Amino acid sequence: MKISNLNTKLNSDALVTNEIEATNNADYSQSEEDLAFITLDDDGLICEYNKAAAILLDGAPNNLTWQPISKFLPWLKETPLMLGKSVNPTLRFLSRIGYSFEVIGVGGIHFACVLFFNEIESLGRRHLRLIFRPIMPQYTLA
Numbered sequence: 187m188k189i190s191n192l193n194t195k196l197n198s199d200a201l202v203t204n205e206i207e208a209t210n211n212a213d214y215s216q217s218e219e220d221l222a223f224i225t226l227d228d229d230g231l232i233c234e235y236n237k238a239a240a241i242l243l244d245g246a247p248n249n250l251t252w253q254p255i256s257k258f259l260p261w262l263k264e265t266p267l268m269l270g271k272s273v274n275p276t277l278r279f280l281s282r283i284g285y286s287f288e289v290i291g292v293g294g295i296h297f298a299c300v301l302f303f304n305e306i307e308s309l310g311r312r313h314l315r316l317i318f319r320p321i322m323p324q325y326t327l328a
Contacts, residue, residue: 222318225306230255230267233313242299242318244291255316258290259301267314273303286321297321 222242225234232250240250243258256263266274280287286298302317 222320224250224255224316224318225308226255226267226314226316228268228312230262239318242291242320243289244293244295249292259287260290261288267303271312273305273314277301277303289318 220238221236222239223236224232224239227233232253232255235250240246243250255267265277267277268274281300281302284300287301288296289299290296298321300319300321302319304315304317306313306315
């Protein structure tokens with residue numbers, strides 16, 4: 187291998203290593219108001235959401251309330267959210283491994299999100315809260 191080719195390869199490897207280190211050291215923290223969340227009732231209908239969720243799903247305020255979550259996450263139509271009094275273990279597992287879920291916004295735009303499934307209690311009733319973390323190109327190494 188020629189010296190110029192070796193230097194090019196070493197510089198390329200160093201650049202990739204620096205990009206990986208920068209990605210690993212990046213601050214991914216978000217404030218609570220930046221996190222999009224939706225609260226679902228027992229039937230999978232949206233009963234509460236925040237402004238970030240409305241923006242993410244491209245919905246006008248008051249347009250998302252009482253919509254079925256399967257409208258935005260069509261694969262949930264065939265998947266039970268809860269099994270007994272707990273979140274479906276398959277959904278919880280996929281959430282923990284950072285699985286990319288396909289989400290469809292109001293305008294029909296498809297995008298990927300990592301979802302977190304949390305059980306919450308409000309006024310003596312149990313609800314499911316979905317927290318969305320969109321997968322942004324700047325956070326991928328591909």
